[in-house]
Amino acid sequence: MSIAIDVLVMVAQLIAIIDPMGALPIIMSMLNISKPEVFRRALRIIAIAVPVLLIFFTIAGPYILKAFNISIADFRIAGGIVLLVIGIDTLREGAPRTMGLSPEDYVFVPIVTPMLVGPGAITSVMLFSTYYGLPEVIISIVIASLITYLIIRFSFVIIRIVGGNMLRFIGRFMSLIIMAWAISLIIEGIKEALLI
Numbered sequence: 001m002s003i004a005i006d007v008l009v010m011v012a013q014l015i016a017i018i019d020p021m022g023a024l025p026i027i028m029s030m031l032n033i034s035k036p037e038v039f040r041r042a043l044r045i046i047a048i049a050v051p052v053l054l055i056f057f058t059i060a061g062p063y064i065l066k067a068f069n070i071s072i073a074d075f076r077i078a079g080g081i082v083l084l085v086i087g088i089d090t091l092r093e094g095a096p097r098t099m100g101l102s103p104e105d106y107v108f109v110p111i112v113t114p115m116l117v118g119p120g121a122i123t124s125v126m127l128f129s130t131y132y133g134l135p136e137v138i139i140s141i142v143i144a145s146l147i148t149y150l151i152i153r154f155s156f157v158i159i160r161i162v163g164g165n166m167l168r169f170i171g172r173f174m175s176l177i178i179m180a181w182a183i184s185l186i187i188e189g190i191k192e193a194l195l196i
Contacts, residue, residue: 006132010140011147016178017083017120018050018144020151022090022171024159027111027152042111046152049112051145054125058137061126072130076189079123080182086120087179091172116148120178127185 032038065075128137151158159167 003136006136007140007143010128010132010137011143013124013177013181014054014121014140014144015147016174017086017124018116018148019090019171019174020116020148021158021167022174023111023115023152024155024167025164027155028159043149043153045108046112046116047145047149049108050116050148051141053113053117054121054141054145055138057122058125058129058134058141061129065126071193073189073192075130076127076185076192078189079127080185080189082119082123083178083182083185086118087175087182090175090178 027033027042033042065072125137125141128140162170
């Protein structure tokens with residue numbers, strides 16, 4: 001039961017950070033996105049790249065930290081600060097402007113990365129791997145990636161039903177979840193660093 005709860009918590013946090021709803025206006029502004037073949041190609045790239053990148057950083061993350069001689073406490077503090085900045089950006093602007101999005105270069109950059117799989121998502125999965133078992137983290141990534149795919153797959157319908165204002169509201173609400181988690185990471189990282 002606790003494993004299922006852990007997975008649900010990770011999925012909720014990943015969806016808040018990936019923020020596929022917030023990406024919809026950018027995706028919809030893509031040149032020729034209304035053409036079925038262009039939309040299918042974009043969907044295929046998103047469907048493959050999002051989980052692959054997140055799983056790569058989940059598995060490689062601990063080795064990257066070790067290679068740079070970074071402790072988990074240091075990474076939690078740094079990761080918390082990154083997530084806090086992204087959360088504040090999203091709350092103020094409705095999108096993470098810190099990532100320097102350029103609507104001219106599409107699909108893989110900036111939609112897959114850094115918009116969907118950006119510093120926040122990469123930091124999160126690397127941190128998850130220090131809290132939870134690898135299978136639970138990978139399951140969470142697969143579920144969050146599937147939800148992201150489905151939201152983008154039905155983006156035309158969602159935008160027509162929900163509208164731009166509600167999308168911005170959802171993005172800002174998700175930013176509060178990101179910021180709350182960021183603060184807890186910073187506090188936990190400081191506590192661990194002081195005990196070392």
